[in-house]
Amino acid sequence: MVKYELPPLPYDYAALEPHIDEQTMRLHHDKHHQAYVNGANAALEKLEKMRQSGDYAAIKAVLRDLAFNASGHLLHSIFWPNMSPQGGAEPQGSLAEKISHDFGSFADFKAQFSAAAGGVEGSGWGILAYEPNSDQLLTLQAEKHQNLTAQGARPLLVLDVWEHAYYLKYQNNRGAYIEAFWNVVNWPDVAARLEAARRAAGR
Ligand code: MN
Secondary structure, three states: OOOOOOOOOOOOOOOOOOOOOHHHHHHHHHHHHHHHHHHHHHHHHHHHHHHHHOOOOOHHHHHHHHHHHHHHHHHHHHHOOOEOOOOOOOOOHHHHHHHHHHHOOHHHHHHHHHHHHHOOOOOEEEEEEEEOOOOEEEEEEEEOOOEOOOOOOEEEEEEEOOHHHOHHHHOOOHHHHHHHHOOOEOHHHHHHHHHHHHHHOOO
């Protein structure tokens, strides 16, 4: 059985200060993200036992757990490298061209992504994804981690708007947290993800 593992943060816990605070990063990475890894592995273990016993009576609940926890793990694994202490400003090169082509301008994209993240109902994510069927970028919301996706669209830039991502520093002001996020976006990482996704799609 393949197991999920918690990836290390690609920078120090305090590296994104003052935009994202150290205590939030410690709890968020070490406790919350670890819990999704553990939850996904627990679901995989239950599935292995089901195969051995032939008793699949509980499969619906287990697959619900797997979708929630695996999606949580995978989105956080993109979220950490999507940020950098050297981040911010605007994307360059082919990513900048694709954003302008698909959204009109970077400013239009930024407003749309911020609105998407700000408008998530309850806990979830704002997502910029590449949809290979139409070769275009989409903004999406995820409720919790797994609801409202476009199947097959690959997340390139994700913003966690669960309260655990911002409440210690920003309390109920999700908008201020979203505004701060733009100061740490690692655009070269986003550009590399777009390049890989388009290559995989044969575009
Ligand atoms: Mn989170």
